[in-house]
Amino acid sequence: MFDLHRLRLLRELKHRGTLAAVAAALCYAPSSVSQQLSQLEGEVGVRLLEPVGRRVRLTEQAEILVAHTEAVLERLERAEADIATSLTDLTGTLRIASFQTAALALVPTALDLLRDRHPRLRVHVAHMEPEKALLALQAHDFDLVLTEEYPGNPNPRPAELEEEELLDDPLHLALPKPSDDAHSGSPMAALRSLANHPWAMEPEGTPARQWAMTLCRNAGFEPDVRFETTDLLLHVRLVEQKHAAAFLPDLVWCGQRPTVTLRQLPRDQHTRCIFTVVRRGRSQHPAILACRDALRRAVTLRSSQA
Known part of the structure; x- marks a missing residue:
């Protein structure tokens, strides 16, 4: 019988990448993690780690073992959910x-609803971009993640995660200054009218940036991206003060009236989808069910107030 704690350490190494990262996440000394994994190799009877420069990687046999560990942990999460339900x-x-x-527009209302219905449930919220948050979810750092998907840029869907659609969030072109071309004609003509204007976009490597660059290139120009940040409130301020054009989602206004002029985008590019994501086996946990219900009700309340 393999030791479950050591199996968890091997799984952590797969998701976190280094012994130092595993040690830091679990408050162990790196030497202790290394010793535990050496003992696991003795239990299994095969080599589980191989050196690659100053790091290590999992062997084929270790990958097999991690896959079975994932199945065991999923079953344990279901057991936890069943106990909580009782x-x-x-x-x-x-x-x-x-x-x-989403944190600004939906989470505070959802927290209100959860506090009213489940006052003994303690909710911890972290602001984190989806790419990092999903990895942290797989590493058991979070129980639920809010993520987004842009048109033409489907998210990876790891088998160990389950997602549920929360809402469609319209996207708009935010105009930094009056322009006859931008205010009249087709959405693509409005976009082309800003070809020579500075832009604010999210950083390179993000799905939002990939989508925005593709949209501009399809309109026939390479955008002059002078401002890069995931802070969409800064995007709003830059547009307000006529420093940049930007693409802004409806959620950024938190139900308030927009402070800049907005134009529609082409029909197949004008909506992003917002999801909630949990680990497989945890979707029926009462806290997850309550949170998803509160978020859906927050979406409904926001729509009724718009």
């Missing part, structure tokens, strides 16, 4: 990671 009070801690606009 209780009358919802307690414990729920850890949520959310990107900025």
